[in-house]
Amino acid sequence: MGADSPRTEECLSGIESCPQTVPITECQCPRCGSEVRMGLPRAATVKSITAEDRPEAGNHRWKVRSIACQNGHEFFVLFEW
16 A cells, blocks of 8 residues: 555545545555545555554554445554645
């Protein structure tokens, strides 16, 4: 994962007249392998993806997001920005 994850940009609000976009990162569910797309801050780097216990964001520039795949598996994405 990390810097090699495919990234695109999509309109933040879904409204054409709103030009603000957010980078979209594709990752895989660690339980079933299904593709999950999530928005991350610009220049963010994914550090880890886990379905185990929620990791600690041990740095003020790190953040953890809880997301779920289409099959309902919850997992955690740790990223730095």
